[in-house]
Amino acid sequence: MNLPRSGYTLPVFACASAVAALRWLQDDLAALPSVSIDLIEPAETAEIAIEQVARLSPTSALAITRSDPGDNLDLTRHTPVWAVVELSTEAAGETGQEAVAIELQGGEGVGRILTADQPAIYTYARRLLETNLRQWSRPGQTMRVTVILPEGRLLAERTSNAAFGVVEGLSLLGTSGIAQPLSAPGQLEAFRRALQQQASLENLVFCIGENGLDLAQSLGIKPERLLKTANWLGSMLVEAGVQKVQSILLFGYHGKLIKLAGGIFHTHHHVADARQEILAAHCVKVGLPTAEIQQVLASSTTEAGLKYLRELDATSRTTWVEQVYGSIADQIDQRAEAYIYTHSEQHVQVGSILFDRDRQIIVQSRKGDSLLSQVC
Template identity: 55%
Template sequence: MNNPQPRSGYTLPVFACAAAIAALNHLHNIKSNQTVSLELIEPPEMANIPIQQVAKINENTALGITISEPGDNLDLTRNTPIWAIVEIVKNSQTDEQIIIKGGEGIGKQINNDQKDAIYSYAKKLLFYNLKQHLNPEESIQVTIILPEGRKLAKRTSNEAFGVVEGLSLLGTNGISQPLSAPSQLEVYKQQLKEKAKQFNTLVFCLGENGLDLAQKSGINSQQLIKTANWLGPLLVTAGLEKVQSILLFGYHGKLIKLAGGIFHTHHHLADGRREILVAHGAKIGLSTPILQKLFTCETTEDGLQILRKLDQETGTNWTEKIYQSLAETIDQRTQDYIRKYLDFEGKIGSVLFGRDRQIIITSKTGKILLNSESIRQN
């Protein structure tokens, strides 16, 4: 029996653009269709996006609504409504024909003057497609709204990377690839096998931010492995390929799961970050009132800030002690995980960084690997 190929979908910018086109067409009194066609640019193909609703707010303003469909992907934005409010601007004070703004649920970039978290591909997509529907002398303002954006953002690591109050319109193309599907794991395994032929030490990076920070730390980019959420199977693959050392390099809100024995890090499958942090606080001897505070935190980053504030106010080093305990446990449990499946005598080290993109802690073995010439850029 053949397994069906995982189904791809579209990224959030595509649905935002479709909603904006639907709203603009409505203002132009173009008969509403159930779908909108748009050019994805990347890749160079057309997409037909269903329109949920469209209506005028007033003579010059209309609202279009689409629903996110990311395909066969474990994506928290599935079935999320995306709104686009399009206003025809009379007597515009600017030469720009199209102005794009983020409304409710679109994140703000705290490291970039609080600018809306609407990135280059999303802007390119909106400008290109909307311009084709505009009259030559017409100017519009487009406001993208994600009504559930604030709530959903609490379940992501956005805040760790400088985006607050909502989600990002992110991505470099319009296709949402099923990265959590088994076929993508096979791609990652093959990449790992190729690199294992060249290097005895590999650096596992959880996500794009881990990749970026690892390279900025002077690690040879050829030894970096992007794992997505497939840490467990990729660790076993590395063991099978006789990799001698593995450095885990990731955001603490992801890597902390390994200290609890969770080796598929997608939140849809397992969590427990808060409980793991509290357990290590209790192990080190943190007081009950602070443990209770940690337990009520919405994010691991919030817990880190509580510990740092405590250290600052009391002259203690709870943050270092607790995170050192976490890092050493991550190393040990990762070795144990690989040894469940095969004989493995290699070294495991870990590096955990925070929202400020600064390293919080490095395990003892992690320090040895991080300072080793075997992973440094030539």
């Protein structure tokens, strides 16, 4: 079987565009088919194709690349990534003529972090851009680099970015330049190996993606106990059983983890999706009136269904959110434990914590509450 092909993360293409624009300005090149980018993490160099470069003025240029995430079900595939570089020859602050100053901005299609009111250009992306741009800078230069994702705002509507407080576009997120094919079967083996290395810790936390990992750490969960699962939750739960892990805390966005309550253990929407139906079923279970259940079932997303339940609680002084999501969380725990035992004959304690699009915890299951104190 052919191994899935890795690609590069979105920050790498943003960086390549910025470097191409800078080099076009510096060297007045006749052609620039590609640029070499130091990925930093890992310590490798990537050759990234440049689609177009144009000088906008004597001191500014625009370059364009196209995202290639490898063999992955990634909605950013082939999306254009622009960078505009504007130069100044003024000295960069008080550190002297030799200093180089780089200002990074998020243009159209780059998301904005609500809590910080700043562009969603995270630590690795900033480090990548600054490191590579400095290699081509000249003493005393200052530059403004604006990353633009022309399709970013539209693509963001198909993501759970808003669940992590990012609006109006996509994030330049990640801790590595390599885009592993998380949705491809071959990548599951890498996740399993990571779990095997951490199994001795006995109490672990599963997060589906980078956003969940970031939020979990902000809540005080120890980084060494965190594991990314992508959408392979079922396989990773079974591996935890095989490795005799004592407990697993499932920490995630309710629109993903709710699938486990319905017995769906591969959470990619291409495989199965019954989120509204599962939410409505638990509304039935706790006794929500039929008319309200119909409204929940007709909701366009689980987030919309949650919003409707919250509005009912606010106007009627009820506790439907607590009851419905308490039922869902308990069902997630029970089904996950049963799934592990069925496939590994091991008893592993599972707890769950579900949060909403505003990064606020909706519910901690009884077991989830107990396990959280063990992993913080």
